[in-house]
Amino acid sequence: MDCHKLAVIGEVGAGKTQLISTLSEIKPFETEAESSIDIGKQYTTVGIDYGRIMLDEKTALGLYGVPGQDRYQFLWEFVKESLWGLVVLVKYGDIPDIDNFDKLLTFFSPKQNKTACLVAITHCDDAQESEVSALTQEVQSILSIHGVMAPVINVDARDKHSATTILHTLNAINRFN
């Protein structure tokens, strides 16, 4: 089996579990637990969510949803090798945790490892275009510190058409990478 790996990383509530669920062809293996503090939702990912897309009988893309907080670096370690793509989810409305974002980019080093990478902004439904544009500029500034030239796209993790934009984009980047 030729199995490629896509890592989806994001902070609490960014939409990792939802995105894996939307893209996966199998019922995802989810590792959510009830939160002990108020994070705006009842459950949050504490391990790796796993889903899969079969491209043919011998080729698959494994989807790995991993918490974005650096205390979960041991999980990052598990998915970092030989990635086909790295997706960082950023929730619109939250100011990105730049220190954590910085650690994440340092850890995965997409430029050095030539990993196709993109940032997907989620929860943009009611956002003003100019504010999404401002968040895009914030994110691009952080990426530029790491010398990473990556697209920042808007994604509705619940919508299959929107979610597959991520696959389109990473596939295009890998084509020329």
Place this chain on the structure above:
Amino acid sequence: MTLRTIVYVSSAIENVRGFRVPLGLSKICQVARKNNAETGITGILTFSKGHFLQIIEGDNDAIGHLFDAICKDKRHCDVVKILDTTTDTRSFTGWSMRLISAVGREPSFRKLMSAVQPHLNDLSEEKRRLFSIFYDGIGGAADDNDFEGKSLKLLAWPDFTQIKQSPTLIELCARLTSGTESYADILKSGDFGTKAQIDLFLRQFQQMDILVVSDEVIPEVSQGGFRGSQTFYNKMKNFLTLG
């Protein structure tokens, strides 16, 4: 009515290992828009190379109060007033605070700069240096819209709030961000739409100030420019096409 206009440059605070990231930019714009709408202030904000440039225009007192508050704001530092002048008409009507990425290409900004050119000529060397981060004083060279015989490269991915995401556009961006490519190869590949569609994309990239057009000679690319796994690419593309 006489309006007061202030142009200033400031530095974002060092927040990531000595780098200056415009943290909270979307919140700044959101709050500025709400407050400015209440006080009749209009203007623009832009960020480049660790610095902010903001222009605010409105009633004399309202601008004075706002600028005092801006100077005390802890989210930036080293506020340097570039211009403080009066005008008869607004340059940014309807924009309670618009974030702009390529300010030098913004017609209303360029119009204002033409109007205040005598003041710009009198700027100190330090102010001129700061201001040149955003505007070269010339207004940018005219774009060459004829790409025949040229080579192309993207300096960054476009802001997808300014241009509609589509698979074709994304393929083109992926190719042009990966290195310099000849216009002829882009057309010949057939992967990026018709000549008219490609030219439209390229002109939009020029408006965003992210396209480099040069006379560099690029060797002809074979196999559709593939550098990654063609087999996996084709399987994934087929999967996405079939939906």
